[in-house]
Structures are given as C-alpha cells and as structure tokens.
Amino acid sequence: MCLHLCLCTLHESLTIMIEAKNLTHVYNEGTAMESHAFEDVSFRIGRGEFIGVIGHTGSGKSTLIQHLNGLLKPTGGTVYYDGEDIFKKGYDLRKLRSKVGMVFQYPEYQLFEETVLRDVMFGPMNMGAAEEEAKEAAKRALTLAGVGEEFWEHSPFELSGGQKRRVAIAGVLSMDPEVLVLDEPAAGLDPAGREDILNTVAALGKKKNITILLVSHSMDDVAQYADRIMVLSKGKLVFFDTPEEVFSHVEELEEIGLSAPQITYLMRDLAAAGLPVDVNANTVEEARETILKALGKK
C-alpha cells in the first residue's frame, strides 16, 4: 500500500531535492549478528517541504536520516540529492554536508566556543571562509534563528536551554543549507520554548524555502507543522502522506507503538456519537472550526 502513496503524494509542482531508492542498511552483514536497520525504503522529498518523521524507538529513523548527508553508507540502494547519486565515486560529500544540515538531539552539548558568535562561525571557517565572511554568515544565521544581538558576545553556556538550541541551529544555518534535518529539537524544553523553536524552524522553511525534516515523538507537533509525515516501523516505511491521511490510520499507528494526535481521538469519538464533524481535524484550530460548524454555531 505504501510504496504507491510514497511516490505519488509528492506535489507535482515541487522540485525533487532528495530521493531515496531502495535504500537498505544492514548491520554486520553476513554474520550471525546481522540485523536490518531498515530495508528497501524509497521516497521523494520536494524543495521547501516540511516533513515530519515519526517512528517508535529503534524504528530506524536516526539511522535513515544519517544517510541523507552521507554520514552513513547504505548496504543497498542509494540517495540522490538534486538528481545526483551521493554515494557514487567522486561525489563531494563535504559540500553535501553543508547543504544538508543536521541538528542532532541535545545539540547544546556540541557548543564549545568562547562566544556565541565564534561558535556559529566555526562551520563557515571550517569550510574555508575568511574570518570576515564567516562573521557575516554567522550574524545572518543567528538573526534567522532568533538569537538576539545582545547574546552574541556571551558564552553559549550561560544561555537558557531554548537559546542554546537556537545557537546550535544557527551553527548549521551559517552554512546556508538547502535542507535542515532536526532530531527532536524540542525535547526537554518547556511548552513556550517548544512552540518557539518549532515556529522558528517552520518560519525558516517558508522564508528561505528550506526543506525541513523534523524527527519527533510528538504526534501533536508533527500534525501541526508537517506538510507530509513519514512513518517508520521496524525498518520499513509504512506511511508517507499528509497528516490527515496518516492520522486516519489510528489503529495501525497504535500497533506500531505510535498514536494519533489527541484531537484526532476526540474527533473520532464525536463522530461516533453522531456529531457530523470532520474526523481529519488534528489541531486545536481545525477542531474548533469543525465542531462549531457541526453544532450550527457558524
């Protein structure tokens, strides 16, 4: 069921940025310890799309995303970036890594420089930019990530949890990426910090037409932000579709250790009680609209 969905739900007008073809990763291939991280995964992601990636612990999501910038090599299949096979001989992986930026879990532990500005300058300098050029890139990135100028000369270690996350994201933005992959960027943040960081990421996607891949354990968050959701289970891509379509499969999601947004459950129960609401509503705003309409208050 899935393969067809995965390939056809991409909006036709979008340029394809990333394409995975029959991607397979086997650990300890050919030994008694052989185990599949994931198997035969194919998908296409368009420029500027916001993709939510969900799956239970150990579903293969982290391993999968590390193939998108060549940090890990597949044991089968390949990844095309902008139409080019990134695992073919002579492909410039270093350049790719500046285009496909990754922000890993708890990125604040990777901050190390004396000041916020210097920390963000590290990437461009490492790619061979001159000091002034790197400084300009860092300033642009910090502004985009919402880190106020008053913090630039501070040590990154004195910032709040949410601010540190922003600095880490700016570190990746300073390389001017076309794709941004974020692994649980809101984990451990309070509700305001959580909303803040996700709004910042979504705005970046819109403003700079950056393709976003957001790995998250929060169904409510992906329902709210993602254009399409990729669902992994036991190394297989089981769904890749719009939030409405994916979250209409509540039972299948629960079977694989996930769930639907809380609102989805409410809508289903209201519909079961005979209230003519749209069961595809999965955010507070959508729910409000359809409930008021169903009750004739609109």
Added chain:
Amino acid sequence: MNIIEAIKLNFDYVNREESDGTETVVHALSDLDLTIEKGSFVCILGHNGSGKSTFARLINGLNLPTEGTILVSGMDTKEEEKLLAIRETAGMVFQNPDNQIIANVVEEDVAFGPENMGVPQAELETRVTKALENVSMTAYRYRSPNRLSGGQKQRVAIAGVMAMKPECIVLDEPTAMLDPTGREDVLKTVHELNRQDGITIVLITHYMEEAVDADRVIVMDHGRVAMDGTPVEIFGRVEELKKLSLSVPVMTELAFELKKAGLSIPEGVLREEELVEAILKNR
C-alpha cells in the same frame, strides 16, 4: 504526614563567564517552602530554569542547600551519616535512560542499588523479582538492557529504584526522550506504584497532559512555588500559566476556545471524555 519538607530552602550556584572571568551568583532556589504528603502523587511544572531539577537534586542529597533545610522522612540531608538512608527513602529517575543503565543483564541492573546497600543475596532475589513485576518487565529479566526500547529502559531504571524499597520516587522528566507508547507505559507504571504500593511520586515534567491525573500540581518559578493546587484548579488559570512559559492540556485549550466561541462548557475540563460529553450537550 509529610515525606518531604523544604523549609526556607535556598540553593545558589556560581556562573563563571568564560570570556572575561566575571562571576555571577544564580539563585536557583529562593526561600522555597514546600511540603509533600506521604502517599501523594505530585506533579511539578515550571519553565526551563525555574528550579524544578535543582529541587529534585536537593531531595536526594545530590546537592546540599546553600541555606535552609530539606527533610526527607524527617532526616536532614545535611547530616552526612543520613545520606544513605535518605537515598533509600527517596529514589531518583532521570531523563535519559541510557545514562542510568549500567549492567549487561536487566536483573543485575535492578540488583545494583540494593546490593550496594548490603541487602543479603536471598532477599535480593525477592526484591528484584518484585521490582520487575512492579514495572511489568519480568519477561525481560535475563535480557540485555541495550536491546530494550526507551520506555522499557526507563521502566528498568524505575525497577532499580523500587528494589531499594523507597517510600518516594522522584522522576525528573522521565518521558522526555520516549515515543508515545514508552511515555504511556512509564506513566501507567508510576500511577500503579502510587495506587497499589502507596509510593509517593514526585513527577517533574514539561508535558501538561502528564499532570492531569496527579493529586496535586505545583508550578515553580524563580526558585519558588508560583502556583499550588489540584489539576482542575491549576489548569483553570490559562493566562497565568502562559505567562510562566507553560500551557494547559490540549483538551483544556480546546474547551477554552469553544467556550469563548459561545458553547456551554463547564469549568475544569482536562480529559478527552469530559470534553466529548460537554460538546455533545450543546446539540
């Protein structure tokens, strides 16, 4: 009876600026007065930096108060000879399960704490068996912890604390890194321990939904108690919570929106089934 009693509790730490060496004192807790009743299920909410985790570390004697006192079952954490007994009374579970697992086999991991306490071998067996039952992980007793999911690892960490027969368990964001099933399993487990074994639970979390079934919700801000009440009382104060960088459960938020739009919705909606019922009454 109070199991935890904080009296004018203060905790300061020094933040040193790397670039110029200037030092500033941060008051993580300021004159915190707070008591937690034995057998209760208490949720502590608060924005990052509000002092929640510092409070947890002081309960367990991982940090000592700068000023003031914290008593655990009447024992003062400042008295060094009481520390072991305090840690047996109030066990801790942290956010990242991977940092808490130490042994190669689940049962060894669960036995680690009580073994260190000098519990004799025969008794140890019984405790490990009981603790694994408590968290529904008996089937994994002889497995390697590395192969477990995040939720399962967290339950093993809770079993390790249970095997020390604590009266109280303090959990600092135990579900932050877990998938939905893992979160649900951990929550179910701590509620059962509270209901069936009368263990006092102090749950620190950023997920408002996790506080819905608590007996009491405490909101911290600037190292003090900013709000204290039942879930219904606390989540009725939407605007105040937002000012403190917090929110309300999704169902409460939707109830609030629907009420604003003119529906008749009673106060204190926290759960899905309550909202379904309230909406249907508007037909």
